Amino acid sequence: MQPKLLLLLVISASLGYTAGHQIGFGPCPTNIQLADKLDLTKFAGKWNVIMVTKAHSKCLTMTFTESEDGSLDITEAREFEPFEAVNLEHISKYTGKLTIPNSNEPAKMNIKWPGHFAVSNFFIVDTDLGSKDYAVLFECQQLFIFTRTSAAIIARGKVLDPDTMVMLMEKLESLKIDTRGMTLIDHEQCLADGEGVFNTNIDTDTIGI
Structure with missing residues (x-):
């Protein structure tokens, strides 16, 4: 593949991760x-993203990995729809670092994504680690007078039953979290890890192809 095309695809992948947010006014919520x-x-482990804010991709997953220092790595992997249009099989990965300021509140974290100059708040607002195996996430970044927010419903399986989805959406709305831009993620016919002809790996230290 030509170097210019490789560079274009890496830039496109990077921008894709920054696009899945809502922009608003005022401070990030603290309560x-x-x-x-x-x-x-x-x-910890791999989750399928069932619904998320403004995603233009399929087969979106999040994998959380514990580190010895008490932090977590979060790796988002996805197949971007624009690449599908040109028949380019690919998997794009993007890894950030989650830190926990207060060990008594492990669900309240800070996240640093590659290429972002500011740290974001990252909240796990609900979980069922038993029969349903789901979690609800909310992320907010303060940018002067603006906020950049994203919400996600994730699960170990590829789908959640309709009643659970309605309940979780109502939960987000009760917390005054904007759900209007949330979209369902397709997990059919996904590539296995490493199957893509073109794969990108972006983290806080490196960009790999």
Whole structure:
């Protein structure tokens, strides 16, 4: 593949991760309800994103990995729809760092994404790590007088039943979180890890192809 095309695809992948947010005014909320008694060891691992703010991709997953220093790595992997249009099989990965300022509130974190000059607030607002196996996430970044927010419903399986989805959407709305831009993610016919002809890996230190 030509170097210019490679560079264009890396830039497109990077911009895709920054696009999935709502822009608003005012400060980030500080009183968001948190998941109770969160067990990070049980929470760690791979999740399928069922619904998320403004995603232009399919097969979106999040993988949380515990580090020895108590932080978490979060890796988002996806297949971008514009690449599908040109028959380019690909998997794009983007890894950020989650830190926990207060060990008594493990569901309230800070997140640093590659290429972002500011840290964002990252909240796990609800979880069921048992029969349903879902979680609800909310992210907010303060940009002067603006806020940049994103919400996601994730699950271990590829779908959630309609009653659970309605309940979780109502939960987000009760917290005054904007759900208007949230879209369902397609998890059919996804590539296995490493199957893509073109793959990108972007983290806080490196960009890999």
